[in-house]
Amino acid sequence: KRRIGVLTSGGDAPGMNGAVRAVVRMAIHYGCEAYAIYEGYDGLVKGGDMIKEMHWEDVRGFLSEGGTLIGTARCAEFRERPGRLQAAKNMIIKGIDALVICGGDGSLTGADTLRAEWQGLLKELVEKKELTEEQIKPFTHLNIVGLVGSIDNDLSMTDATIGCYSSLARICEAVDSVDTTATSHQRAFVIEVMGRHCGWLALMAGVSTGADFIFIPEEPPSENWQEEMCHVIKKHRAMGKRKTIVIVAEGAHDRELNKITPNMVKDLLTNQAGLDTRVTTLGHVQRGGTPSAYDRMLSTLQGVEAVRAVLDATPETPSPVICIIENKIVRRPLLEAIAQTKEVATAIEAKDFDRAMELRDAEFAE
Numbered sequence: 528k529r530r531i532g533v534l535t536s537g538g539d540a541p542g543m544n545g546a547v548r549a550v551v552r553m554a555i556h557y558g559c560e561a562y563a564i565y566e567g568y569d570g571l572v573k574g575g576d577m578i579k580e581m582h583w584e585d586v587r588g589f590l591s592e593g594g595t596l597i598g599t600a601r602c603a604e605f606r607e608r609p610g611r612l613q614a615a616k617n618m619i620i621k622g623i624d625a626l627v628i629c630g631g632d633g634s635l636t637g638a639d640t641l642r643a644e645w646q647g648l649l650k651e652l653v654e655k656k657e658l659t660e661e662q663i664k665p666f667t668h669l670n671i672v673g674l675v676g677s678i679d680n681d682l683s684m685t686d687a688t689i690g691c692y693s694s695l696a697r698i699c700e701a702v703d704s705v706d707t708t709a710t711s712h713q714r715a716f717v718i719e720v721m722g723r724h725c726g727w728l729a730l731m732a733g734v735s736t737g738a739d740f741i742f743i744p745e746e747p748p749s750e751n752w753q754e755e756m757c758h759v760i761k762k763h764r765a766m767g768k769r770k771t772i773v774i775v776a777e778g779a780h781d782r783e784l785n786k787i788t789p790n791m792v793k794d795l796l797t798n799q800a801g802l803d804t805r806v807t808t809l810g811h812v813q814r815g816g817t818p819s820a821y822d823r824m825l826s827t828l829q830g831v832e833a834v835r836a837v838l839d840a841t842p843e844t845p846s847p848v849i850c851i852i853e854n855k856i857v858r859r860p861l862l863e864a865i866a867q868t869k870e871v872a873t874a875i876e877a878k879d880f881d882r883a884m885e886l887r888d889a890e891f892a893e
């Protein structure tokens with residue numbers, strides 16, 4: 528029987544459990560055995576009890592649980608070849624030659640590296656007498672399939688990542704709560720949301736809550752943004768608005784890449800716009816809690832597709848990542864999606880914001 532491993536890695540995201548559940552049950556449905564690898568790549572490197580067979584009932588109740596029940600971790604060892612050598616050995620011992628990874632671009636890059644090195648790693652394990660020729664014989668190729676678990680919606684080539692809509696919903700709830708008290712006292716609130724190279728959460732939260740001003744990394748504000756922002760805020764107040772909401776992405780900066788912090792914005796609103804201003808950092812609240820209906824659906828449909836992709840894979844097929852494009856669950860080459868994602872970050876670092884926005888726009892014009 529074919530054995531398929533599933534793991535969650537990198538930052539946790541609501542919906543990861545739904546993905547694990549779908550992979551486990553779909554693997555069983557297709558006559559394979561399913562294995563959960565606990566604590567991300569740590570479990571793969573440590574092996575033993577960290578790699579457990581999962582039966583149908585083992586993932587009961589997973590769909591509505593937030594976070595990841597099989598754990599996640601940042602694993603330094605897996606970044607180096609000796610760590611991946613150990614991982615390969617543990618996989619052979621357990622008879623696993625296919626992995627579905629639910630994580631961010633870092634986790635997916637790591638998985639593809641393991642696949643690229645696979646034959647070399649097995650050869651080395653035989654040379655070092657850690658495994659025999661007999662043992663490695665059935666495992667000529669490693670299949671990797673990526674699922675994108677990330678609240679930031681920061682992977683190119685997919686309209687949504689598992690977790691981003693739950694996070695957006697949580698941010699909206701939080702802003703709504705802040706709204707009521709802001710309106711009562713006629714206050715201004717500066718709200719920091721997650722997103723280092725990707726302003727999706729900040730942008731969509733701004734749209735969804737009718738914020739007065741937002742700061743995102745891809746499109747920094749004009750050079751005299753201080754005046755511009757205060758002008759906009761004062762105009763809204765003059766129109767009778769009793770509250771002010773400014774949303775700042777974690778990775779926000781000006782056109783010279785100087786960080787724009789919530790406290791800087793607060794000082795401006797206090798001193799130049801004359802508003803009683805508070806800062807609210809949403810922090811890990813944005814990651815927590817139950818997955819939204821959308822993320823339950825997305826993780827389930829993508830988990831199903833991931834198992835199909837494992838079973839369709841040939842040694843020649845590039846590792847796929849499961850995406851959603853215009854409401855269809857599709858496969859895209861993993862490395863291309865990661866390369867395109869990195870291009871946005873590179874454009875931002877080079878202060879080429881037109882290029883960054885062009886790349887983001889292209890994501891929606893597939």
Ligand code: ADP
Pocket residue numbers: 536537538568600601602603604605606607630631632633634635636637638640
């Ligand atoms: P994310 O997957 O959310 O982007 P990280 O970048 O922290 O998060 O990656 C999670 C884990 O994936 C790392 O702790 C490491 O074990 C593994 N990983 C990340 N990048 C690589 C890489 N280039 N090569 C090998 N493993 C990697």
